Amino acid sequence: MHAAAHSSPIDDAARASYYAAAISALRFVEARSPSARRFGSEADARWGALRGNLTTADRIDLLLRDGDAQWPQAFGARAVFDLRAVAEDEAFGAEWSSLDPVEADELWRRSAQDTPAATVGAALAAAAGAWDVRLAPFDPGPIGPTDRLLVVGPGAVAAVVAAFAAGSDLDWAAQVVCVATPAPHRQLAALAAALLHAQKATVLVSSARPAGSLAGRRLLVSSDAAPADVAVAEGRSGAPA
Numbered sequence: 001m002h003a004a005a006h007s008s009p010i011d012d013a014a015r016a017s018y019y020a021a022a023i024s025a026l027r028f029v030e031a032r033s034p035s036a037r038r039f040g041s042e043a044d045a046r047w048g049a050l051r052g053n054l055t056t057a058d059r060i061d062l063l064l065r066d067g068d069a070q071w072p073q074a075f076g077a078r079a080v081f082d083l084r085a086v087a088e089d090e091a092f093g094a095e096w097s098s099l100d101p102v103e104a105d106e107l108w109r110r111s112a113q114d115t116p117a118a119t120v121g122a123a124l125a126a127a128a129g130a131w132d133v134r135l136a137p138f139d140p141g142p143i144g145p146t147d148r149l150l151v152v153g154p155g156a157v158a159a160v161v162a163a164f165a166a167g168s169d170l171d172w173a174a175q176v177v178c179v180a181t182p183a184p185h186r187q188l189a190a191l192a193a194a195l196l197h198a199q200k201a202t203v204l205v206s207s208a209r210p211a212g213s214l215a216g217r218r219l220l221v222s223s224d225a226a227p228a229d230v231a232v233a234e235g236r237s238g239a240p241a
Contacts, residue, residue, distance in 0.1 A: 010081055010097075014183055016107075019060060019099055020130035021184075022075050023111045025191045026067050028123040031116035038063055039112075057104035065091045071194035073201035080187040082206055120165040120195045124158040127191055131184035136224035145169045150217040152179045152233045153225030154188050160220060161192045173200035177214060179229045181206040207232045 027039060036042040047059055067075035068091040076091025077083065086093035099107065117123035128135050136155030143149070143163050151160050157178055164170045178189035189202050205211045207228040214236040221230055 014081075015097070015099065016103060017131045018077060018080055018183065018187060019064075019104075019107060020111075021127035021187055021191070022064055022067075023060065023107060024114070024117070024126045024130060025123055025194060026063060026075060027111060027114075027116045028126075029067075029071075029194050038066070055101045055104060056108050057098045057101050060104055060108065061092065061098050067194065071198065074190050074192075074194035079190045079201070079204060080183050082181075082186065082208070119162075121158065121162045123195055124161060124188055124191070127188055128154060128158070128184065131187070133184045133224075136222045138220070138222040140220050143167060143170065143175075145171070145175075147175060148217045149176045149220055150179065150214050150233055150236075151176055151189075151220045152229050153222030154180075154185050155222030155224045156220045157185070157189050157192065157222075159222070161195060164192075164196055172196045172198045173203060177203045177205060177211070177217065179205045179207070179233045180226075181208060181229050182226055185226065185229070205232065205236075211236065 030038050034040075051059070064075045069089075073079040073088070077096055078086045078088075078091060078093060083093055083096075098104070117126050125135060133154055135158045136153065138153070138155040138159040140149075140156065140159045140163050143160070149160065151157055157180070160176065161172075164172050164176075172192055176192075178192075180186045180189050186204060186206070189204055192198070193200070193202050205214075207226070214233075219233055221233065
């Protein structure tokens, strides 16, 4: 197990927002295709029989690890916080600090009382809301199976994810690269893999670790994009936003 490394400490507020957004999205995908494995009375009964000395914080981490395994890198903290020395198949890493048990209990009760989102768009809006982020309106235009996209900004990510959910013969991981450095922006992009039932992880680029040339991709930038991410996207794609 690799130790987690991050360019700056993760504060408690960011950690809490990450968990709230992840659990909200996981409840959406579970409600869409119920398994009785993660939430509900059957899952509660199994947890009660097996939990031993484990806490609700442990339960939440186990659920997110499970979701992260089913939809690669969609639910773990590694992609959200760009933890640089954590294996790609590991959701958290050895140095990750879970929620305080009291906070975990509060999150669990609150999420159980909330009605899961009804649409992919609503699920993304709820995840953004956990970070106090309002998604900027954005129209991505028509998207076809041969399009290759470079998407920047949470509003653009949400709009493109919704278009993929409504479209046909589209492949999120193969067609889309997201430039996202702030943790809220990265989490929305990462969650897309689960919301779209993708078999591969979202391709994420950050301003701290830009990829090589992304020339030839259609650049889609919303007004809520981070300026550094816009600069990276324009520089790597060769096209102005």
